[in-house]
Amino acid sequence: MVKSTAGGGGIGLQKVDSEADIERVFETVQHQGKSYFGDSGVFLERFVENARHVEVQMLGDGNGKAIAVGERDCSLQRRNQKIIEETPAPNLPEATRVKMRKAAEQLGSSMNYKCAGTVEFIYDEKRDEFYFLEVNARLQVEHPITEMVTGLDLVEWMLYIAADMPPDFSKEIKVTGASMEARLYAENPVKDFMPSPGQLTEVKFPKWARVDTWVKTGTSISAEYDPTLAKIIVHGKDRADALHLLRKALDETVVYGVY
Known part of the structure; x- marks a missing residue:
C-alpha cells in the first residue's frame, strides 16, 4: 500500500499489485497528498487482504x-x-x-x-x-x-x-450486551451513491431506538455538506439480538423526498 502521510478517508491511498506499477502509483499519491493536504509525503506498508x-x-x-x-x-x-x-x-x-x-x-x-x-x-x-x-x-x-x-x-x-x-x-x-449503529445517508444508488439533495417530505424514526439526527419532515438537504441524515443505534443482550433490533429499527424507519 502506498499512502499519503497526511491522507485520510481513503484519499491518498493506493494498492500496488506489481513492481512495474510502483513508480506511477508513488507519483500519483504524492500528487494527491500535495493537492488535497499540501503535503507530498508518502510511506509504504503491507497490504492486508480481507482486513x-x-x-x-x-x-x-x-x-x-x-x-x-x-x-x-x-x-x-x-x-x-x-x-x-x-x-x-x-x-x-x-x-x-x-x-x-x-x-x-x-x-x-x-x-x-x-x-x-x-x-x-x-x-x-x-x-x-x-x-x-x-x-x-x-x-x-x-x-x-x-x-x-x-x-x-x-x-x-x-x-x-x-x-x-x-x-x-x-x-x-x-x-x-452488544450494540450496533447504522448510518443513514441521502444518496442515490442509481447514480453510484452520489449525494442526493432535496426536501424530505416524510421522516419517521422508531421511538424505542436511539436516533441521533438533525432532520425531520420538511428539512432541506443541501448538496454542500456530508449527506448523513441520522445514526440509528440499538442495544441488545448479545450480537444476534442487536442485529435483530437493528433490522427492526431500519424496517420502521421511513424517509421520503430526495431523489
Whole structure:
C-alpha cells in the first residue's frame, strides 16, 4: 500500500499489485497528498487482504493516564467510509482484544493525551495481528455504541477532563450486551451513491431506538455538506439480538423526498 502521510478517508491511498506499477502509483499519491493536504509525503506498508477495521475508544487525562473503554468493529464500509459499526468486535480472540486496548492506552499515556480519542487498527484475522492505522483526536460518529454497552456518557467525560476533573481511570469499565449503529445517508444508488439533495417530505424514526439526527419532515438537504441524515443505534443482550433490533429499527424507519 502506498499512502499519503497526511491522507485520510481513503484519499491518498493506493494498492500496488506489481513492481512495474510502483513508480506511477508513488507519483500519483504524492500528487494527491500535495493537492488535497499540501503535503507530498508518502510511506509504504503491507497490504492486508480481507482486513478488518477495529478501533479502540480511548480517553486521556492530559497527565499521562489513559483508559480504553472498549473497541468497535467498523469493517462494513463503502468507499472507505463507515456504514455499520458494532461493539464488541466479533470473532476477536480475547487475548488480542486485551492487547489492542493496552496498545491504545500506552499510546495515549505516552503523549499525555487529553480528551476522548480513537486509536484505529487494521486487524489481520489470518495472522491474528493488528497494525496501527491512525488516531482520531476527537469524538467519532460511532461513539454512541460504546456508550450503550458501557453506560458511560463520553461527552460528559470529555467535559470533566477539559475542566481538569477527570473521572477515576482506575475504575473497571464493564461491557454489557452488544450494540450496533447504522448510518443513514441521502444518496442515490442509481447514480453510484452520489449525494442526493432535496426536501424530505416524510421522516419517521422508531421511538424505542436511539436516533441521533438533525432532520425531520420538511428539512432541506443541501448538496454542500456530508449527506448523513441520522445514526440509528440499538442495544441488545448479545450480537444476534442487536442485529435483530437493528433490522427492526431500519424496517420502521421511513424517509421520503430526495431523489
